[in-house]
Amino acid sequence: MSTAVPHAPRSEISVRRPEAERMGFFTDTTVCIGCKACEVACKQWNDLPADGSTFRKGGSYDHTGELGAATWRHVRFVEQLEPSPLSVSEAHDLDLVAMASERAPAEVDVAAAVADMSRWIFMSDVCKHCTNAGCMDACPTGALVRTEFETVIVQQDVCNGCGYCVPSCPFGVIDRDHQDGRAAKCTLCYDRLQDGLEPACAKACPTDSIQFGPYDELLDVAERRVATLHDRGRTDAYLYGAGDAPGEEVAGGLGAFFLLTDPPERYGLPAQADSPIQENVVTATAAAVAAGLAAATGVAVAFGAAKRGWTGARPGGLLTLAAAAAGAVEVVRDLREGGRRRDRAHGHAAVPRAQGRADQGETRSEGHPR
Missing domain, CATH: 1.20.58 (Methane Monooxygenase Hydroxylase; Chain G, domain 1)
Structure with a gap:
């Protein structure tokens, strides 16, 4: 399967090198283990402050909670909860005290605990480096620019902290720093790219859930991965942000796209997204x-x-x-x-696919989708 690679208008590219090509991320959520190595590597390389490691209510191990000015990578924890077999009337008649007193202590079933991990979904979220970047469209000072790799970065010395880019991002990625007021987000490790190095997050990923490379090569790898999963019976696997039909691309096509097995809303991603200005x-x-x-x-x-x-x-x-x-x-x-x-x-066209996956059960996000 061959899909055309989306490109931003040449007039948007501020830095030009004849040999440069579009680079991006492909994140395969089916092999993400939620280790957060990407988060740590991103913070370490970019000298970003820690998130405090505070256990908040309903947060589990997700200390970061969401993307922000000091968090450019965020591993989202999503737990899939099956509907209770008890009806509402039966639930009202339960005697929880009696049930607890009758339950005998038992050893932990490791095999069952491992199998229970299938209820969890992990996804390493990041800036999408959109082809139609809403943050760039809204920026009045030219602080947000597109590089020769067709990634979008913030020039900190040009940003005036107006914040127009924040509501213009349909993914809730970019944010203002609470100390100096300037906007900040993932740069796709532009400094490392200039030296021919792999971004820190992809370098640290132990399962290759995060893959980095030329966009056309990543797209080919992603399409073959989806085909392999379909052959294995995982027919719910699909690409989000890449390989869409012309006119149906998410934000014109994402520079960082994902392989998902559930509706995008379960991962905190919008089903449809585009730059508000271009829309x-x-x-x-x-x-x-x-x-x-x-x-x-x-x-x-x-x-x-x-x-x-x-x-x-x-x-x-x-x-x-x-x-x-x-x-x-x-x-x-x-x-x-x-x-x-x-x-x-x-909206009507998107219902069957999303509804089919939604029948698998209700979900609870451990983070705070933006």
């Missing part, structure tokens, strides 16, 4: 044109009234301008209604 650029442009025509109409009316009086103004020209402005407003309404219809169509 609304057509309607916003049409609205600007309509506003301009309306303003021109008002100016023409005022000018005509002042020069000739209302009785002497030429109604034909004014009516033409008014009709043009009204037409532009209708175009905006049609575009917005078309967008709503497309959103509803996408």
